Structures are given as C-alpha cells and as structure tokens.
Amino acid sequence: MKHPLIAASLVLALTTTAAIHAAAPTDTMINEQVESYDWVLPQADFVRREVMVPMRDGTKLYTVIVFRKGAKDGPILLSRTPYDAQRATTRNRSQKIEEILPVMDKEFVDDGYIRVYQDVRGLGKSEGDYVMNRPLRGPLNKTSVDHATDAYDTIDWLVKNVPESNGKVGITGSSYLGFTSLMALIDPHPALKAAVPQSPMVDGWMGDDWFHNGAFRTFGFDYDLEQTVKSGGGAVPKGTGDEYTAYLKAGSAMAYAKAYGLLKLPIVRKMLEHPSYDAWWQGQAVDKLLAKRKLTVPTMLLVGQWDQEDSYGAPAVYKALEPQDTNNDMVSLVIGPWRHSQVNYEARALGPLKWEGDTGLQFRTRYMKPFLDCHLKTHAPKCDTPPVLTYATGTNRWEVSQKWPAGDYTPLYLGANSSLSFSKPGAGSESYVSDPAKPVPMLPRPIHMSGDEWRTWLVQDQRFVDGRPDVMSYTTGVLDKPVHIKGAPKVELHAATTGQDSDYVVKLIDVYPEENSADPVMGGYELALGIEIFRGRYVHGFSTSAPLEPGKTYAFKWDLPNVDHVFLPGHRIMVQVQSSLFPLYDRNPQTWVPSIMEAMPKDYVKATETVHYGGDAASAVWLPVAKD
Structure with a gap:
C-alpha cells in the first residue's frame, strides 16, 4: 500500500502532466525570451x-x-x-533566508x-548623482540632501510602510556602510534607536582610506575607478x-594618474x-561633525586590530563622543582580532x-x-553593554x-647597538640612507594589493625586511614576564x-x-x-606643509593603531624604523616640492636619516601598559 503523501504527489504529477499535454502545443518559432522570472518561489521561507x-528632493532610492x-513586531536593521543592495540580498538564489x-x-x-539594504543615491538601482x-550639507554641499537626510527619510518611510515592524530601527555596516551609519547619527530620526558602525570611513586624510598622516595611499586609485565608473571601472589596467x-615606473601619483587615464575621474582630481x-x-571629518552635536542614539563602534583600510575612524569617533557619555552607556568601543570587515x-x-x-560569531551573538536587542525589541532585555570590549591577542x-x-x-626607549629598553639610555644616534629609487616594500615581492595578500598584509612576518640597511631594528632582551598593552602606542x-x-x-x-x-x-x-607612517613636512601642523631644515633634529609624534596585546614571556619586543612603505604609500622625494603628488623624476634624491636616542632627544614608543 502506498504512503498517502506518495500517492498525493503521484496524483499531482499526473494531473500536471495531463494539463501540459491538454494545452495547445507551443509554437516552435515563438519568442523564447520572457519579461521576468520571480526566483522567490511560494515555498521560500522569507518575504523579499x-x-x-x-527622498525629500524627489530622488528615489532602491531598497x-x-x-x-511570519515575522511581526520586528525591529528593522x-x-x-554603495556595493549593490540587490547583490547583498541575493547571495544565493535559495529559498532559505x-x-x-x-x-x-x-x-x-x-x-x-527585518533586514533592509539600500543603494546610496547614484549607485546600484538608486536614482540621483x-x-x-x-559631505554634509553646508559649505562643501550646497544641496538640501546628504547621507544624513537620506537616512532620515528612509527610516521615516520604513516605519510607516513596513507593517511587520515594531517601529524601531537600528543601523549597521562596515567600511563605507560604517560611514553611512555614522552619518545617520547627525540629526537622527526619532525611530533610530541604535547604531553599530563597523570600521567606518571617518577622516580620509588623517588615517583612513586616502592618506595617513599626510602620506598618500596609492591603492585608492583602484577603488576610485571601480566606484565611480557607471559601466564598472574595475582595477586600473x-x-x-x-x-x-x-x-x-610611473613615478609620482600625478604621473601614475596621467599614465592610466585616471584624471577623467573627478574623485582622483x-x-x-x-x-x-x-x-x-x-x-x-565625521568625528568632528559628531563632536559638535549631542549624541542621542546608543552607538557601538567597532574596528579590527589589523584593519588594513580604516583603522583610524572608530577610535577617533569614540574619542570625540566619549566626553558626552557621562554614564558610560551611550557609546562603546570594540576592537577585535580582525582584518577589515x-x-x-x-x-x-x-x-x-x-x-x-x-x-566574529562570538562577537555577533554575545555582544x-x-x-x-536591548534597544530595538518591543519587550527588550536589560542592557549590559561593555563600555570597551577588546580581544587580547597573545x-x-x-x-x-x-x-x-x-x-x-x-616609554620603551630606542638605544645604542639596536637596543630597546624601558630604561632611558645615554645620548647617541644612528643613521641610514633612504633611497627613493629603492623604497622599502610593504610585502615580499612581487606585490599585489588585492585578495588575501592585501587582507593579511599587516600580519606579514617582518623578517623579510629585518636586516636591510635602510631599516633600523631595535629589540629588547627576552621577556621574563608578560607585557600587556591596551591602547594606541605613541x-x-x-x-x-x-x-x-x-x-x-x-x-x-612581537618577536616570537x-x-x-x-x-x-x-x-x-x-x-x-x-x-x-608620518610625512615629515607636517611636523608643524597638518593643515600646511613646510620644508625640513637639513640636519636639524625634529620631534615627530604620531599614534600607532589601537591594540590589545600581550607580549608573552620568552618573546621579545621590536621597533623598526624606515622611511618608505611602498607601494602602499607614495614615495617622498626628500627634496622640497610644493606637492609630492606632482614630484618630477629629478626631485627624488637619496637622503641620510639620523635617529637620535637618549638625553634630550630620547626616541621612544610609549606603550599603554595595563596592570593585570
């Protein structure tokens, strides 16, 4: 005897086959193209x-x-x-959400x-430029719209037109999506109740995608081409x-842009x-914009300890907003053991x-x-968000x-004979020759700033340059107890x-x-x-550049990325000093030119770099040592 379900399936199949055969035969020469196909089938476990x-200016954004x-009374996330909302919601053409x-x-x-993805204006299927x-509307943007107004208008529409929602919205995303998440905090919609900006682009000159402390990051050319050509620019050819x-071979950034036709792109110019x-x-600079406003939306800022693209933004925003957080419950910082995103x-x-x-899963589920949940759910659990959450590597x-x-x-002091010590050494100096014709590589050659090579370059074993005559390595003795650092080394x-x-x-x-x-x-x-990196011409301030006086000793001060790390007993601590990191950063010609972007071949010359230690010129890396 057949099982009832098998029998029912057989009847359905026979009925369907009979219906097909009973219909008029399909014309052999009928146009076989159809207008559309809805790949979301009735058996799908989701609604899409x-x-x-x-938007307020009449522009419509694809969402x-x-x-x-079956979802109801659901929070909206x-x-x-800018990376295609359709693609983000069709990772596979599956019937499982x-x-x-x-x-x-x-x-x-x-x-x-309820998960919502939206193309920013001018990209994907969204209208507009x-x-x-x-930029935020104002001196750099004379229009009535920006990412802040677009977020506001989007949230307003969602809470009025998604009946399955509870009217509460959170915003999140990484990199550019982290930037748009932060912009939503500027004059936010009342329904926006929480934000989790991840590795946000905050200040493209100080330390995110385009420059770091004045040094230009050349990999941005590929991103510019990919993002701003309608037909899909791809990588620089x-x-x-x-x-x-x-x-x-190309030379300066300007020469490179000219050689590959990139001056056609407004963003490159x-x-x-x-x-x-x-x-x-x-x-x-988004941190500066947010610092001028009262923070009304609980915000969890996140960055990877080895973020190769946007290591600056999240800690900068945290620093800007933390003074407002008198109860230590409005803004939190997360640093995980991750690359970008x-x-x-x-x-x-x-x-x-x-x-x-x-x-990654631990963070998403535990924190x-x-x-x-505590800010978006209708019957919300009590909030217990850590003010600062970090992963101690080591x-x-x-x-x-x-x-x-x-x-x-x-202070961890540089000293004679390539030494590194917590004790201040006697005065002295050591020198090396920096040659722009032979810049220190960022990775073992051949170099490709893409794929896994790009994603993991910050954890590359630095022995590949240790010993070069233009790389100075200072090392402690073997540690007999752990050294735990929690902060941005200076x-x-x-x-x-x-x-x-x-x-x-x-x-x-960390030397193993x-x-x-x-x-x-x-x-x-x-x-x-x-x-x-630090570009020397900005030693007196980042807004204007000035030549260095040959032979004069300057105190160059800047921060390294934020870190939670334990140097274990048996390890050693090393500090390396060099004058190029190529081709990630454009070369400094080491002569004076008004704009390094436009340096000519004749401008690139060798220079002797002298590092001083001890006395009144005690070079050091200041470590944020935690008391465990």
Missing part, C-alpha cells in the same frame, strides 16, 4: 520586497526588505550601501529582525605584474588637488594567527545582538574595560635628515621565540602589531 523609497515569513543574505544576518533574521563620501614595479589637511578634508565573516584566524573559535580572550586607553603610557621619534622632507615609518613588533615545535610557522615570527 523591492521598493523605491522617495530591499527581507524577513522570515538597516544598511545603506540564511542563504540569500550575508553570513552576519543569520542570527538577526532568525530572531524576527553619486559623490564619494558625500596596469596588468598583473608586480605593483611595486608598476608604481615605481579632488585627491590630487588637496594634498594637505585643508578645509576640504576637515569639513568632511572580517567581523562579518568566519573569523577563526588571520593569516597564520589562530584564535579560540570563531571570534552585538544583545546590544541591538592570550586570546575577550576583555571588558571601563575606559580606553586602558593602560598607563610607559611614537616619539627624534630624527634629522639631510634632505628637505622625509617620511618615517615605525612598526611595533626562534623555536616553536607546537606551531613551527610561528618560530621566530616577527608579528607587526602596529605599522604607521
């Missing part, structure tokens, strides 16, 4: 809506709303993206959240060879026209480094979702702190050059024991915890 949401069938959405969304839609990092060679931290850059993917490892489980554990930085700054480099300008790059490194049978790959590994 595509709508065009009107996709996705939620599990919004992301505003967790398969069509990004990995990070599963925990939310499984608990009744696209402006990279569109320089071939697949060594990017070190390609950039060196803008970058080249503003090499210093002028009003154009300062007027777009890795929090939204599996995060069990970074390059050769391995963690205790999937740290991010509870934070959003010991591999999550830690909660009440403030940041969470350590006391202690560089104080007393140096002089025979040129009229110079770049200085400092790396803080030479032998490590448990993990041979890490034997002797020189793990960079922070790498940062």
